Amino acid sequence: MPEGDTIFRAARTLNRALAGRTVTRFDSVFSQLTRVDDTVPIRGRTIERVDARGKHLLIWFSGDLVLRTHMRMRGSWHIYRPGERWQRPRTDMRIVIGTNEYEAVAFSVPVAELTNARDLERATAVGDLGPDIVASEFDSADAVERILAQPDVEIGDVLLDQTAIAGIGNIFKSESLFAARLNPFARVGGLSRADIERVVDAARRLMRASATQRPADFSVYGRAGRACRRCGTAISHRKQGEHARVTYWCARCQPAASNLPGGDGRTRGPAE
Numbered sequence: 001m002p003e004g005d006t007i008f009r010a011a012r013t014l015n016r017a018l019a020g021r022t023v024t025r026f027d028s029v030f031s032q033l034t035r036v037d038d039t040v041p042i043r044g045r046t047i048e049r050v051d052a053r054g055k056h057l058l059i060w061f062s063g064d065l066v067l068r069t070h071m072r073m074r075g076s077w078h079i080y081r082p083g084e085r086w087q088r089p090r091t092d093m094r095i096v097i098g099t100n101e102y103e104a105v106a107f108s109v110p111v112a113e114l115t116n117a118r119d120l121e122r123a124t125a126v127g128d129l130g131p132d133i134v135a136s137e138f139d140s141a142d143a144v145e146r147i148l149a150q151p152d153v154e155i156g157d158v159l160l161d162q163t164a165i166a167g168i169g170n171i172f173k174s175e176s177l178f179a180a181r182l183n184p185f186a187r188v189g190g191l192s193r194a195d196i197e198r199v200v201d202a203a204r205r206l207m208r209a210s211a212t213q214r215p216a217d218f219s220v221y222g223r224a225g226r227a228c229r230r231c232g233t234a235i236s237h238r239k240q241g242e243h244a245r246v247t248y249w250c251a252r253c254q255p256a257a258s259n260l261p262g263g264d265g266r267t268r269g270p271a272e
């Protein structure tokens with residue numbers, strides 16, 4: 001699944017191609033979009049900007065209209081010159097926004113709605129998002145508070161909770177926990193505020209780097225059974241949480257015991 005850093009890059013690319021241009025064509029296979037287009041046409045509007053909020057990509061049109069899309073597992077936005085051959089089959093097309101200079105095509109995007117600024121904040125998943133990990137203005141203290149507010153949840157799960165902190169997916173969950181040397185299965189209540197601050201800082205540093213540069217090699221993600229780059233121990237992996245997302249970690253660098261606060265009973269064993 002694309003994470004916040006990928007959506008951030010996609011939004012920046014779309015914004016460069018589309019911002020300030022007039023829509024000359026709008027097509028979609030989604031009836032909830034074409035219904036809106038029939039009543040308040042999108043053609044003729046100016047694209048004001050494209051930005052990302054967590055894993056949501058937002059295209060802002062003049063006249064207070066916003067197209068929100070979410071990529072889930074296979075969705076992506078492409079930019080083409082008019083008439084240029086698409087790199088994915090026409091059957092995967094979900095939305096086309098054409099201008100005189102470029103056309104933006106959404107392929108296999110499963111979530112799309114047209115809304116306005118106020119309803120976007122109030123009624124959709126966007127309004128409930130926690131601080132956006134790759135946004136230029138990131139409220140780290142707010143993110144730390146939202147995580148600390150869930151003491152019974154394992155840290156590896158709460159990092160994926162978009163209402164606590166927005167934009168982190170499965171890859172950077174594992175990578176950030178490794179960088180912070182925290183055991184993924186430790187409950188938040190058993191960790192210190194400094195631990196939470198460390199993993200939030202690591203997530204932001206790694207994902208900001210990935211949003212603006214070529215992604216580096218991963219430390220643990222996808223490396224099950226291979227040697228830890230720090231200590232040589234074989235990397236572990238295990239499914240975690242109600243969605244059974246795979247977590248990767250080094251049992252030596254991120255031991256369960258290091259998160260147990262001296263037997264004060266605040267946490268159960270992370271690997272029970």
Ligand SMILES: [Zn+2]
Pocket residue numbers: 228229230231232233250251252253254
């Ligand atoms: Zn290690």
